[in-house]
Each structure stands twice: as C-alpha cells, then as structure tokens.
Amino acid sequence: MARGSMGAGSRRGRGRGTAGREESALNGLEVELDQLLEEHREGMVVRTGLRCRHGLYPVLACSWSDTDVGRRFLACSQVEEPCDFKYWIDQKFDGRAKRVIEELVFMNQSLTELYVHSARQWDELFVSRQKARETICELSETIREQRSCIVILLCFTAVIAGGLWLVL
Numbered sequence: 001m002a003r004g005s006m007g008a009g010s011r012r013g014r015g016r017g018t019a020g021r022e023e024s025a026l027n028g029l030e031v032e033l034d035q036l037l038e039e040h041r042e043g044m045v046v047r048t049g050l051r052c053r054h055g056l057y058p059v060l061a062c063s064w065s066d067t068d069v070g071r072r073f074l075a076c077s078q079v080e081e082p083c084d085f086k087y088w089i090d091q092k093f094d095g096r097a098k099r100v101i102e103e104l105v106f107m108n109q110s111l112t113e114l115y116v117h118s119a120r121q122w123d124e125l126f127v128s129r130q131k132a133r134e135t136i137c138e139l140s141e142t143i144r145e146q147r148s149c150i151v152i153l154l155c156f157t158a159v160i161a162g163g164l165w166l167v168l
C-alpha cells in the first residue's frame with residue numbers, strides 16, 4: 001500500500017486545481033512528520049494534523065510482521081480499544097529489499113528458536129549439575145560414616161585380641 005493510505009495522508013487527486021493546495025499542505029505535513037520522527041521514538045505520540053478515528057493524536061509504531069518488518073506507521077494510541085487508523089510512513093518494500101527482509105525475518109526466527117532451545121538445554125544442564133552435586137554430598141557422607149564404622153570395628157577387634165592374649 002502506498003504511503004498515506006488513510007486520513008490526511010492520502011495522495012489521491014493531487015496535482016490539479018485545489019489538489020495543488022492539498023499537496024502543499026501534505027508536503028508541509030510530511031516535513032513536520034519527518035522532523036517529529038527524527039526526534040521521536042516508537043510509542044511516542046506524534047502531534048501533527050493527523051488524528052485517529054477517536055480524534056486523538058496517533059503514536060509512532062514499527063511493523064514486525066512478515067515483509068512489513070521495519071516499516072514505520074502511525075496508529076491509534078488507545079491500547080484497550082484501538083480504532084483501525086493506520087498511516088504508513090515508509091513505502092512498502094519490494095524486489096530485492098523484500099527478499100532480503102524475508103531472509104532476515106527467517107534468520108531472526110531461527111536464531112530465536114535456537115536461543116530458546118539453548119536456554120532450555122542450559123536449564124536442564126543446571127538441574128543435572130545440582131543433582132550430581134547432591135549425589136556427591138550424599139556419597140561423601142556415606143563414606144564418612146562407613147569409615148567411622150570401620151575404625152570402631154578395628155578398635156573393638158584390637159580390644160578383643162588384647163583380652164584374648166591376656167587370658168592365654
């Protein structure tokens with residue numbers, strides 16, 4: 001869709017008669033928009049002549065879906081019940097740019113999946129390590145107890161042997 005699909009951004013009918021005045025107004029609006037976009041970031045309210053169906057100033061947004069990734073647009077500022085106002089700031093990508101964006105989106109999804117998978121593996125490794133440590137602690141405790149038993153048994157045997165030697 002071409003820039004300015006709705007509202008004051010529409011370019012249809014420009015170039016003749018009163019359209020000339022409309023065009024200069026649009027150019028003025030675009031200059032104003034460009035200045036604001038330089039200063040504003042995503043989510044910021046853009047105070048130009050454009051208003052959504054609620055009559056509110058729109059907010060700057062950026063598309064993150066499919067081939068529209070990276071395209072900026074103005075949208076309704078209402079979070080709970082937004083209207084359908086949408087004013088595209090950037091042209092739709094086509095040709096080589098579109099293919100590159102599709103590949104980048106695919107790569108981004110692959111990297112996200114890889115990250116999630118790695119994070120899950122890391123969590124599992126961490127749990128295994130904790131269990132191994134607990135097992136080592138239990139084994140150490142068991143060895144310590146058995147060593148004490150052996151010492152007691154040796155002492156007991158020595159006492160019995162000494163007693164027997166005295167009797168004989």
Ligand SMILES: [Zn+2]
Pocket residue numbers: 052053054055056076077078082083084085
């Ligand atoms: Zn709205």
